[in-house]
Amino acid sequence: MRLLITRSMPEAVVAAAAARFDLVLRDKTSVMSGEEFRESLRDFDVILPTLGDLYRADVFADVPAPRAKLLANFGVGYNHIDVAAAAKAGVQVTNTPGAVTDATADIAISLILMAARRLGEGERLVRSGNWAGWAPTQMLGTHVSGKTVGILGFGRIGQAIARRCHFGFGMKVVFHNRSKVEVDFPASQVEMAEVMAADFVVAAVPGGPATRHLVDAKALAGMKKSGILVNISRGDVVDEAALIAALQSHRIAGAGLDVYEQEPVVPEALRTLENVTLLPHLGTACLEVREAMGMMAVENLIAFAEGRALPNLIAV
Structure with missing residues (x-):
């Protein structure tokens, strides 16, 4: 053949x-x-x-x-x-x-940590030669351990992310999934609105017409001002224009993205923001x-x- x-x-x-x-x-x-x-x-x-x-x-x-x-x-x-x-x-x-399960879950955790602790921003500061040295209030970020993570989609990858969050960081796990899911560790299946209200929100749903712009302006409006959104699913799961608006206005604290609506095109508005971590689709790399x-x-x-x-x- x-x-x-x-x-x-x-x-x-x-x-x-x-x-x-x-x-x-x-x-x-x-x-x-x-x-x-x-x-x-x-x-x-x-x-x-x-x-x-x-x-x-x-x-x-x-x-x-x-x-x-x-x-x-x-x-x-x-x-x-x-x-x-x-x-x-x-x-x-x-x-x-x-x-692809474990590698993609690892990237989700990487983005949670990078966005929460401003790691991309910190590396850029060092590389620029403008770092003035350690200070008690330098680049203060968000603690991850013990916080709540909300996961959209609870298939293999969503569950692998949840396990890492629960067992690795002592996080409370809530998730939204179309069908009923039973797991052998603490995780609560809830409505989407409750997931969006978590400290960290991770999109782990399959791509396709049913999930296009699942995370839209309305969903983003349900996030905490201190909330951080991570997307490791498909780019069009998140309404990119609505996300840019939320980040620019500091309606949410930050985001970590491995995928984009029009890959490999990443909008300049995203590339110029400091409160978003951008990876070149490294999920399974x-x-x-x-x-x-x-x-x-x-x-x-x-x-x-x-x-x-x-x-x-x-x-x-």
């Missing part, structure tokens, strides 16, 4: 794929163009796409009978793929759940994790090639 991998991958993943498939590696870091998406569906049997590869309904409409029969997505999130349109065209879609994600995607590809049930099939 002819396989396209749409972007550069860890060497171990490429080797595993090449050992089993007639591999074409698009060895670039950039996202494909619209015509490349269409060509991939026409020219390959299976495809390993990544975040940002927009296999939307219009792409499938232009290639209604594709040669490709599987998109083995590299990543747990798949809102860049129209799964319903893919299914209509006879294309199955898989993802890589589990492999560990070699071991990226290798595990890639190997899971390859396992889905091999299962398809061998006519077996797909381990991580996304249901339509």
